[in-house]
Amino acid sequence: MSPRDRTGPRDRTGPRDRTGPRDRTDSGAGMGSAPATVLSVRDLHVEIGGSRILQGVTFDTAPGGVTALLGRNGVGKTTTVRAVLGLLPDGGRITGGAVTLDGADVTAEPTHRTVRRGIGYAPEDRGVFTRLTVAENLALAERPGGAHHYDLVHDLFPELLARRAQLAGTLSGGQQQMVAIARTLLNDNRLVIADEPTKGLAPRVVTEVAEVLERAAARVPLLLVEQNLAVVRRLATHAAVLDAGRVVHGGDAASLLADRELTTGLLGVGSRAPSGRASAPRGDDVLGGAH
Amino acid sequence: MTVTHLPAPDDTAAPPPPDSGRSGPRWRPYAVPVLVLVVLALLPYSALEIPVLFDGRLNSPGSLQLIALCLVFAGLALGYDLMFGRTGLLSFGHSLYIAGGAYGTQLAMTELGLGLLPAALLTLVLGTLAAVVLGAISLRTLALGGIGFAMVTLAFAQAGAIWIERNPGGLTGGEEGLPLHTAGVPEAFVGVANTVNVYWLALAYLTAVAAVVWSATARPVGKVWQALRDNEQRIAVLGRDPFRHKLGAFVLASALALLGGIVHLLVTAGATPHSSTPEFTLTLLVMVVLGGAGTRWGPVVGGVLFTYLDQRLASWGIGSEPMLILGTLFVLAVYVAPGGLTSIRLHRARRSAARADSRKQEHR
Amino acid sequence: MDTLVLLTLTGLGLGALYFLIASGLALIFGLMDVLNFAHGAFLTVSAYAAWQVLDSVGGMPGLLLALLVGTSTGLLLAVVVEFALIRRLYGRPRDQILVTVGLSLAIPALVQSAWSADARSFPVPDALDGTVTLAGAQVPVNRLVLIAGAVLVLVGVQLFLTRTRYGLIVRAGVEDRAMVTALGVDVTRAFTLVFALGGALAGLAGVLGGLYFGSVSPHQGTSLLIFAFVVVIIGGLHSMPGVALSALTVGLTQQYANYYLGGYGDLAVVVLLALVVLARPTGSGTSPVDRIRRRLESPRAAPVESVLPTGGTP
Numbered sequence: 001m002s003p004r005d006r007t008g009p010r011d012r013t014g015p016r017d018r019t020g021p022r023d024r025t026d027s028g029a030g031m032g033s034a035p036a037t038v039l040s041v042r043d044l045h046v047e048i049g050g051s052r053i054l055q056g057v058t059f060d061t062a063p064g065g066v067t068a069l070l071g072r073n074g075v076g077k078t079t080t081v082r083a084v085l086g087l088l089p090d091g092g093r094i095t096g097g098a099v100t101l102d103g104a105d106v107t108a109e110p111t112h113r114t115v116r117r118g119i120g121y122a123p124e125d126r127g128v129f130t131r132l133t134v135a136e137n138l139a140l141a142e143r144p145g146g147a148h149h150y151d152l153v154h155d156l157f158p159e160l161l162a163r164r165a166q167l168a169g170t171l172s173g174g175q176q177q178m179v180a181i182a183r184t185l186l187n188d189n190r191l192v193i194a195d196e197p198t199k200g201l202a203p204r205v206v207t208e209v210a211e212v213l214e215r216a217a218a219r220v221p222l223l224l225v226e227q228n229l230a231v232v233r234r235l236a237t238h239a240a241v242l243d244a245g246r247v248v249h250g251g252d253a254a255s256l257l258a259d260r261e262l263t264t265g266l267l268g269v270g271s272r273a274p275s276g277r278a279s280a281p282r283g284d285d286v287l288g289g290a291h
Numbered sequence: 292m293t294v295t296h297l298p299a300p301d302d303t304a305a306p307p308p309p310d311s312g313r314s315g316p317r318w319r320p321y322a323v324p325v326l327v328l329v330v331l332a333l334l335p336y337s338a339l340e341i342p343v344l345f346d347g348r349l350n351s352p353g354s355l356q357l358i359a360l361c362l363v364f365a366g367l368a369l370g371y372d373l374m375f376g377r378t379g380l381l382s383f384g385h386s387l388y389i390a391g392g393a394y395g396t397q398l399a400m401t402e403l404g405l406g407l408l409p410a411a412l413l414t415l416v417l418g419t420l421a422a423v424v425l426g427a428i429s430l431r432t433l434a435l436g437g438i439g440f441a442m443v444t445l446a447f448a449q450a451g452a453i454w455i456e457r458n459p460g461g462l463t464g465g466e467e468g469l470p471l472h473t474a475g476v477p478e479a480f481v482g483v484a485n486t487v488n489v490y491w492l493a494l495a496y497l498t499a500v501a502a503v504v505w506s507a508t509a510r511p512v513g514k515v516w517q518a519l520r521d522n523e524q525r526i527a528v529l530g531r532d533p534f535r536h537k538l539g540a541f542v543l544a545s546a547l548a549l550l551g552g553i554v555h556l557l558v559t560a561g562a563t564p565h566s567s568t569p570e571f572t573l574t575l576l577v578m579v580v581l582g583g584a585g586t587r588w589g590p591v592v593g594g595v596l597f598t599y600l601d602q603r604l605a606s607w608g609i610g611s612e613p614m615l616i617l618g619t620l621f622v623l624a625v626y627v628a629p630g631g632l633t634s635i636r637l638h639r640a641r642r643s644a645a646r647a648d649s650r651k652q653e654h655r
Numbered sequence: 656m657d658t659l660v661l662l663t664l665t666g667l668g669l670g671a672l673y674f675l676i677a678s679g680l681a682l683i684f685g686l687m688d689v690l691n692f693a694h695g696a697f698l699t700v701s702a703y704a705a706w707q708v709l710d711s712v713g714g715m716p717g718l719l720l721a722l723l724v725g726t727s728t729g730l731l732l733a734v735v736v737e738f739a740l741i742r743r744l745y746g747r748p749r750d751q752i753l754v755t756v757g758l759s760l761a762i763p764a765l766v767q768s769a770w771s772a773d774a775r776s777f778p779v780p781d782a783l784d785g786t787v788t789l790a791g792a793q794v795p796v797n798r799l800v801l802i803a804g805a806v807l808v809l810v811g812v813q814l815f816l817t818r819t820r821y822g823l824i825v826r827a828g829v830e831d832r833a834m835v836t837a838l839g840v841d842v843t844r845a846f847t848l849v850f851a852l853g854g855a856l857a858g859l860a861g862v863l864g865g866l867y868f869g870s871v872s873p874h875q876g877t878s879l880l881i882f883a884f885v886v887v888i889i890g891g892l893h894s895m896p897g898v899a900l901s902a903l904t905v906g907l908t909q910q911y912a913n914y915y916l917g918g919y920g921d922l923a924v925v926v927l928l929a930l931v932v933l934a935r936p937t938g939s940g941t942s943p944v945d946r947i948r949r950r951l952e953s954p955r956a957a958p959v960e961s962v963l964p965t966g967g968t969p
Contacts, residue, residue, distance in 0.1 A: 049521070087833055090746065115839035127834035129827045131893055139820075140827050141838045183838065428933070446929045449881065453921045569881065573692075573756060580753055612768045618761025622740065625750045625757065 037061055038191045038221055039084065044097035046076070046083050053079045055245035056097070061191060065237030066213075066222045068253060070267050075242045077225045078124050081195050085121060086111040102190060116143060120184025120220070124195040128176045130169025134160050137168050141183035153182045156212055174205035178212070185216055192216060195225045210234055229267065233257055241267070324501065331494050334358070335487045346606070352486040357602055359486070359493035359558050361595040363551060366493075366500040368578040368594035370547035373504050375576065376585030377513065378540040379520030383572050384429075384444030387451045388545040390567030391418045392552020394455065394463060397562050400475035402462075407476045411553045415546065422545035423538070430537050445569055452567040468563040471556060480557050489558050496554045497591070500547050505587065507543065516540055520585075577621050583631020592633055657792035662910050664789070668798035668867060670906025671805030674899050675860035676879055677886035678812060679853025685829035685892035686842070686849050688748040693736060693755040694883070695876030696762035697854050701729040702777075702861030702871040703770055709778045709865075718780050722862050729858020730851050737850035745843070759877065767873040774872035777865035797866045804863055805899070808856060813895050821848055829892055882909075885928045 037060040046054035054076045061067040069077050082088050084099050086109060099107045106114045115121065129137050138160075142148050154161040157178045163171065168179055177197055184192045194213065198206040210231045216222060217235065226232050232239070236253035241262070249256060256262060335355060338348045345354040367389060374380040395414035399405050405413065429443040458465030473481045479488045507513050515536050556562055565571060574597065582593025597617060604613035628635050676698060683691050705725035709717045736758065744750045783800060786793040816822035824845045828835045835842050857876075864879065865871050882905060890901025905924055912923030 085837060087837060090748070110841075111833075111836040112839050112841045115837060119839075121837045123834065123837065127831060127837065129830050129834070131830055132823070132827055136823055136827075140823055140835070140840070143839050187839075443929060443932055445884075446925045446932070450922055450925045450929075453919075453925065457918070457922075570877075573760075577753075577756060577760070612764035614760050615764035615768060616761075618757045618759075618764060622754050622757035622761070625753050626743070629747070629750060 037063055038102060039223065040100045041080070041084065042098045042100070044080065044083060044099065045095040046079055046088065046092060047095050048079070048089065048092035050091075052095075053092075053245055054083065057242065057245070057247050058097075059240035059247050059250055061221055061223050062238040064221050066217045066224050066235045066253075068232050068236035068239040069223060069225045069242065070232065070239055071242035072267060073227075076245050077242055078195055080242065081121075081193055081223070081225060084114075084193070085119070086114055118188065118190030120187065120189040120192040122177070122180040122184050122192070122194045122197055124199065124225075126173075126176050126180040128168045128171075128179050130167065132168055133165050134168055134171070134179055135164040137179050138164075138182060138186060141186050143187045146187050148186050149188075150186070153186055156185070156215065157182050174201050174208065177201065177205075177209055181209070181212055181216065185219070189220050191221050191223060193223045193225075196227060197224075198226065198228045198231055206231065229257075229263065324505075328494075328498060331358075331362075332491070335490060343607075344603075350487070352483045355486045355490040356558070357599070359490040360602065361598045362490075362493040362497045363554050363558055364575075364578065364598040365591040365594035366497040366554075367548065367551045368575050368582070368590040368597075369497070369500050369504050370544050370551060371572075371575040372579045372584060372590040373507070373544040373547070374540055375579055376590070377504075377508055377520065378516040378537060380537060380540065381441045382429075382444040382541070382544075383441050383569050384446075384448030385544070385548055385575060386567050386569065386571040387425075387444075387448040388418060388422060388548035389552040389555065389571065390451060390455060390562070390564075391421070392549035393556040393562040393566060394469070394552075395549075396553045396556055397469050397472055398462065400472045405475065407480070410475065414553065415549050418549040419542060419546045422542045422549075426538050426541035426545065430534055430541065448567070448569060448572065452564070452569070455564045455567045463564070464562075466564055468561055468565075471560040471562075473560075476557070493554055493558055496550060499550070501591070503543070503547065512536065512539065577617075579631075581621055581624055581632060583633040586631060586633050589631045589633040593631065596632070657790070658914070660790045660792035661794055662914055663907065664792075664794050664798045664802070666907035666910030667903060668801040668906070669909060670903035671801040672860055672864055672867060672879065673882055673886045673906055674805045674902035675808060675856050675863065676883035677890065677898050677902055678808070678895060679849075679856040680880075680883050681887045681890070681892045681895075681898050682825065682829070682849040683853045684887065686825055686832065687741075687751070687846055688832075689741065689751045689755065691755050691853070692752070692880070693758035693762065694853065694857055695878075695880030696759050696766075697729045697732050697857040698861040698864065698876035698879065699763060699766055699871070699873060700732055700861075700876075701725040701858035702865050702875060703766060703775075704728040704858075705862040705865060706775055706777055706871050713778060713780070715780050715782055717778075718783070718866075722859065725862035726855050726858040729861060730855040733850045733854020733857070734847060736854075737847050741850070742843070742846070759880075763873045763877060770873070772873060774870040776870050777868070779866055779869060783866060801863050801867055804859065805902075808859070809895060809899050812852070812856075815852075816895065821845060825849060882924065885924055888928060889931050 039061040041057055041059050044054050044057040045052070057076070057080050059067075059069070069080065071077055079088070079092075082092075083094055084106075086106075088094070094107060097107070098105055101114065101117050101119070104117065106117065121127075129140070132140070138150075138153065159175065160178060160182060163175070168176060171179065181194065181197065184194070197213065198209050201209065206228060213222065213224070213231075213235055222235075224232070224235060226235075232253070236257075238251065239249075239253040239256045240247050241249040241256070249262060335350045338350055340348050345351075345357070347353055349355075371382075371385050374382055374385075392414055395418060396407070396410045399410035399413050400407065403410070403413075425444075425447055429440050429447070455463045456465060457463075463469065471481075479485055480492065508516065515531055519533055519536060552566065555566065575594075578593035578597045579590045580593070581597060582591065583589025600617055600620075601613045604616055624632065676694065680691060680694050683689055683694075702725065705721035705728075708721040708724045711717075712720055736755075740754050740758075741751050744754065779797065783796045786795050787799070788794075816826055824835060824840055824842065825848070828842050828845055832842055860879075861871075861876065864875065868875070886898065886902045886905050889905065890898040905927065908923050908927050909920035911920075913920030916923060
């Protein structure tokens with residue numbers, strides 16, 4: 001991937017027509033033909049603690065660019081991402097459906113194997129190891145047997161180079177998010193998943209994160225869970241909208257975002273107050289949930 | 292403290308089984324417990340001989356003593372499950388209240404010259420007050436977040452165990468424990484000839500614990516406990532005070548443990564320092580998990596089974612150490628029956644579960 | 656003065672023993688959420704294995720051999736337990752803890768039926784049986800051996816944790832195991848590793864404990880384990896020096912209280928724990944005890960809230 005290490009910041013068209021170098025962790029599956037999609041989720045059902053959180057989620061990530069996974073709080077976006085990675089909490093399990101990565105079924109695969117197929121993951125809470133230094137956080141993300149793009153990371157995040165010996169717990173929220181994103185770009189990945197990367201950040205930092213993600217998307221397809229509609233508008237090329245544990249809308253991001261009814265109704269834009277009963281997944285019998 | 296907002300359609304004041312809601316006559320929920328109770332109450336009139344399982348007839352003092360001990364532990368396990376399985380509180384200090392009941396009653400008889408009943412009442416009152424204070428401290432640290440209820444209860448219990456073992460002023464008898472102060476106890480509960488009365492006492496204790504635990508968990512407060520176990524934040528959001536409900540469960544369980552300690556003192560005719568150790572609490576945990584935590588019959592079945600095997604294995608000449616077999620059995624049970632022994636039947640035939648379990652129970 | 660020196664060194668020796676047990680306990684619990692109740696049983700079995708060796712070989716060569724045999728017994732036992740029992744319950748930490756509870760009941764019983772319930776006297780080599788004069792006090796040599804052993808272990812474990820990739824994985828896993836796997840690391844290998852390390856340290860503690868107490872008994876490990884728990888709770892999971900400091904504090908408190916407060920050393924430790932636990936500022940769910948509680952509660956309890964909608968229920 002090193003030829004692409006140039007720093008073209010607004011390389012928006014790049015990913016779409018790229019038939020670029022395949023990365024080496026992709027062992028075989030669908031080698032010759034240009035892949036239609038990297039990640040494919042089919043009719044995914046997930047239960048957590050007896051509550052049905054996902055009830056048939058189906059979507060594909062676009063072969064390039066940014067696929068945004070949208071929806072109001074609590075509709076199952078994070079659960080979808082976690083199910084893809086096999087990171088469901090205790091008491092959670094996939095009850096139906098399939099997840100394929102480059103054509104390989106990874107539904108029941110241990111997390112580390114799925115990730116080694118070429119996924120970079122920046123979780124909702126950033127998942128930065130606060131008691132490790134910045135350098136150690138990055139070192140931990142190094143996957144054996146591949147190139148490690150420290151040059152790229154330090155180019156994108158010069159601040160991390162300066163703070164490499166600092167404990168990550170002493171960084172600001174924005175800097176921690178940079179560490180989390182840097183970890184996803186260190187290896188050659190087939191897909192980067194970023195779960196609410198701008199959550200809880202100051203507006204100026206949100207812009208910085210969005211810029212970095214934009215540059216990242218020029219190198220690798222991105223699955224983005226995001227509540228900030230401005231960030232979505234700026235980055236997303238494709239979108240899937242979740243509601244009540246299902247994908248209710250999918251396709252081109254621009255046309256979807258132009259649909260005012262859709263953005264207010266399904267994304268909760270404009271009404272950020274706690275969503276009512278209607279948005280709670282069926283079977284979400286919280287108090288009586290355990291018999 | 293009304294809890295009418297809780298989404299629990301089966302909130303009724305009567306004590307039906309936790310999984311009520313299935314149709315049937317009103318007496319149905321009571322049928323099995325009453326049947327078990329009647330059989331157990333009439334057991335001393337049976338001269339039945341069951342080879343292997345019991346030495347001698349069922350109504351021989353030895354057999355009755357053994358069954359009485361099983362019943363006491365069933366009650367203790369059921370009381371412990373009120374905290375552990377029903378409310379989600381892991382206490383390592385339950386033994387403090389069991390030993391407190393035994394030693395307190397004994398000392399009130401010997402040192403204050405009280406009779407059994409006043410001594411037991413005094414112990415119960417003082418012990419419950421202590422549970423309120425210690426429970427409030429332990430739980431308050433929990434409510435602050437990040438500090439452990441488990442370890443604070445362990446610390447208090449360990450302090451009690453050390454105090455008993457040190458034999459301060461010759462009060463506790465140290466490692467030897469104390470023989471029951473028979474002078475203060477009504478004659479009906481003393482001596483081999485009166486084992487049957489002790490047996491009925493143990494049965495009464497188990498019945499009382501079952502009545503309290505089962506009816507409490509079927510009431511609204513029980514739903515709050517269950518909700519606390521499953522998701523505390525919900526309860527706080529709904530405006531209930533988690534602290535008060537947890538303290539309620541803690542104090543109630545502790546009072547039942549104190550009572551159990553008193554009965555244990557009479558059944559074993561003495562107070563043993565072992566009853567104060569954290570290992571004692573651990574065996575209660577094992578019983579509860581073995582039978583099925585948070586279920587109706589699980590702790591009872593676990594308590595009876597564990598105690599019976601603990602007492603009988605040695606006499607069967609299998610291994611010299613019952614704990615070796617029990618520990619191994621327990622490890623196996625974790626793999627074979629993760630939800631406890633009672634859950635095995637539940638999976639296959641939910642409806643007849645209660646009946647099946649009670650049948651198991653009767654065979655002990 | 657000489658009394659104080661003796662008390663201090665004895666307390667440090669005891670603290671060294673606690674450290675050897677608690678360090679493995681902290682690593683296992685920190686990484687795997689398994690509060691290993693069987694850890695004391697590892698120690699006991701190793702102590703008996705060492706006793707067997709010393710009984711037949713004797714002298715300094717016997718002790719060296721016993722150290723080797725004891726340490727590898729602990730290591731092997733831990734690895735077998737991890738492989739045969741714990742690993743099968745991956746993802747069910749509550750059941751993992753319960754299995755170790757079962758083992759903690761069964762193994763001492765096994766030891767008891769094999770070697771009887773009575774304590775066996777541990778044949779300490781003559782070279783370590785005597786005393787040396789330090790600052791006017793007659794200090795038993797074995798105290799110094801224990802302290803030296805613990806210091807070596809502390810340095811070694813610290814180097815492992817800070818200088819190796821596996822150490823990095825372990826430290827990261829203690830903080831957030833799921834995130835380590837999400838970076839493509841197979842943590843189950845690290846599980847076996849910390850179990851092996853913890854078992855080896857418990858085995859070493861078994862041999863050194865035999866030296867310190869001059870005897871072995873079936874429940875030696877179990878009674879030491881309670882204090883090791885206390886050490887872990889006070890010291891936390893995140894740093895070996897923290898565990899070491901906590902172990903020394905507990906050991907010294909116990910010895911001083913035993914001497915100056917008329918034999919109430921154990922009680923003093925409990926009071927110390929209560930004070931620390933009550934006084935510690937809130938840690939919002941990251942303290943060891945809170946993790947234990949969460950793990951043992953209904954498996955549905957903790958995780959659900961993180962995924963459910965945050966508002967809008969009836």
